[in-house]
Amino acid sequence: MTDSGRNILVVDDQKVFLSETASLLRPHFHTTTCSSPLRAVRLAKQGSVDLVLTTLVMRELDGFEVIRRIRGAGLRLPVIMITGFGDENSAIEATRLGANDYLDKPVEPQELISRIRRALAAASPPPSAGAPVIVTGDAQMRRVLDLAARVAAYDSRVLITGETGTGKELVAKGIHALSARRGEPFVEVNCAAIPASLIESELFGHERGAFTGATERRTGRFEEAGAGTVFLDEIGELGRGLQAKLLHVLQTGEFSRVGSSRTLKSMARVIAATNRDLVREVSAGRFRADLFYRLNVVSLEVPPLREREGDIPLLVDFFAERLAARRSAPLRFSPAVLQRLCRHPWPGNVRELEHLVERLSVIVEGGEAGPSDLPAHLRQSEADADTGAAGSSKATYQEAFLAFERAYFQGLLEASGPNLAAAARLAGIDRSQFFRKVTSLGLHQRTRAPKAR
DSSP states (O other), X not given: XXXXXXXXXXXXXXXXXXXXXXXXXXXXXXXXXXXXXXXXXXXXXXXXXXXXEEOXXXXXXXXXXXXXXXXXXXXXXXXXXXXXXXXXXXXXXXXXXXXXXXXXXSOOHHHHHHHHHHHHHHTSOOOOTTOOOOOOOOHHHHHHHHHHHHHTTSOOOEEEEOOTTSSHHHHHHHHHHHSTTTTSOEEXXXXXXXXXXXXXXXXXXXXXXXXXXXXXXXXXXXXXXTTSEEEEETGGGOOHHHHHHHHHHHHHSEEOOBTOOOOEEOOOEEEEEESSOHHHHHHTTSSOHHHHHHHTTEEEEOOOGGGOTTHHHHHHHHHHHHTGGGSSSOOEEOHHHHHHHHHSOOTTHHHHHHHHHHHHHHHOOSSEEOGGGSOHHHHHHHHHHHHTTTOOTTSOHXXXXXXXXXXXXXXXXXXXXXXXXXXXXXXXXXXXXXXXXXXXXXXXXXXXXOOOO
């Protein structure tokens, strides 16, 4: 459960405290200790520190002065004060000076780690109005968000890739919210959820009588977006015929409603996303190369949750806090549960984790979730990891992950009976995507294909 990309600076002039605190934090964070408050302030000013944990009573400078000098230098990094000599007035003064949190000794180890993670998550740059909150402490994910923020200032098209549930839609909304188009509509089209026979009408609109069932004129998504942003989610599911029409819009900005000869002009920016490998799709002839190059001006690859292990505790805390109003007491997670969650490969990524936290917030009556509260597939995956039943240590990662995926999706199918839509909801993915996944895993004989909708 490491968050090795974040550097915690611990400041105190007592070596015993520095040693004990460093031993506690190093399994979770990169930790630097400093017995000189003056030197600690200089280190903070160098920009290599993500959070300062300082005590109050020190000979060279007290903790208040440490906070004052850090804030006086214009640094926004979070500061937590911990002391055994404080009182209510000390907490008020520390907060007034700019401390993010204040803790009295003795502090429970898990409480300290949780407070540090919460402060780190809250220290992300404040989003613009309407921008979604993306909780991360992962260096790779932060690079993606930094690039997204830079490209937001331009009108370049963006292709966001990554597995289902990683947060591609949130990244797209963030780009829109940081752009000059933020006051215009953000219009989302899920290309995987719309039947092929209706997707052209969905994108471009139709005239009354254009086809059977077209009883009135309909405005399409490009027209709705105006000068805003059109987000084409799961663009890899678009059929070849529609690919050609979309390419024409990207080349000329022109389109027509179905059943109309009138040419309309699109001023919208296009952001697309997919969980498919479009380079492979182009090579296989399933996706047009010219459309791919039109869309792929700037590419952003969102990493899967299994590669962002340090984000799991942050996201658990974030989702639990968001659901706290529904409960009589806040939901906590035992160290054993957090350990299991960090070992889980999360095929459904952040969306799967969010649904798990929501499930636990409903079923756990006490204040803490334990291993017995976890779903069967999570308990089983842990048992398999202990006994080697899910694949011996000699198996490759891909082999072990494939074995887990089969067991996971088979468990969902068994839990939902013949109801494919219910199984897809449990997984947190679209029904058609769920069907393709179980088919690719060789489980299709036990499922029914989803009907067009």
